[in-house]
Amino acid sequence: MRKAILITVCILASTGAFAQGTPGTVELTPTVGYWFGDVMARGTTNAFDFDVTIDDSPQYGLRVAYRFTDNWALEGFLSRGRHDLVTGRKELFGGRLKVGDIDVTTATLGFEVGFGRSRLVPFLAGGIGAQRLEPNLSSMSSDTRFVGSFGAGFKLFFSPQVALRFDWRGHGVNVGNSDDDCDWWDDCRRRRDDDWLYFKEVALGLTFVF
Numbered sequence: 001m002r003k004a005i006l007i008t009v010c011i012l013a014s015t016g017a018f019a020q021g022t023p024g025t026v027e028l029t030p031t032v033g034y035w036f037g038d039v040m041a042r043g044t045t046n047a048f049d050f051d052v053t054i055d056d057s058p059q060y061g062l063r064v065a066y067r068f069t070d071n072w073a074l075e076g077f078l079s080r081g082r083h084d085l086v087t088g089r090k091e092l093f094g095g096r097l098k099v100g101d102i103d104v105t106t107a108t109l110g111f112e113v114g115f116g117r118s119r120l121v122p123f124l125a126g127g128i129g130a131q132r133l134e135p136n137l138s139s140m141s142s143d144t145r146f147v148g149s150f151g152a153g154f155k156l157f158f159s160p161q162v163a164l165r166f167d168w169r170g171h172g173v174n175v176g177n178s179d180d181d182c183d184w185w186d187d188c189r190r191r192r193d194d195d196w197l198y199f200k201e202v203a204l205g206l207t208f209v210f
Contacts, residue, residue, distance in 0.1 A: 029063040033203030041194040047139040055084040105132040126150035
């Protein structure tokens with residue numbers, strides 16, 4: 001048993017060079033993710049007088065990070081996917097009817113902080129930016145809204161230049177309007193609790209370090 005532990009320690013030590021942490025490098029990560037949608041409550045849009053769910057769907061994206069210290073990086077993120085619009089709130093055994101679909105494009109800029117310099121590097125990340133909401137319905141127009149995100153993940157380095165990356169993120173999108181000039185997303189009489197949409201994202205990517 002002690003021999004196995006010693007061998008494991010030696011392997012980890014020998015692979016320490018696979019870690020992230022070189023200031024001045026750029027990390028490019030194409031991603032494939034799955035976004036869990038949220039409900040547009042009744043009154044969020046004038047096109048429907050009932051609750052409508054932005055359904056779960058895959059999204060494809062790209063993360064670009066510039067590492068300026070061993071652990072800190074500035075990161076940009078761009079993602080796009082098409083989601084079904086379905087009736088209701090995902091009630092158990094509830095009927096669901098597709099009423100359209102919506103293209104969701106998200107662009108954020110933020111920071112990533114890694115912990116440690118081993119082959120497996122956990123991290124926290126967050127950012128702010130804009131989300132473009134483009135429903136494919138004649139009764140609804142497109143709009144761009146503020147989005148903030150925060151999450152965690154890890155990178156598993158196969159070499160100093162290549163790593164597998166896993167992300168979990170929460171994205172909050174403000175669809176409210178503070179004035180009386182409400183557009184298609186807004187009904188000024190609705191509850192303030194409905195001013196935000198929340199998406200949850202899980203994503204895998206392959207990171208290339210330059």
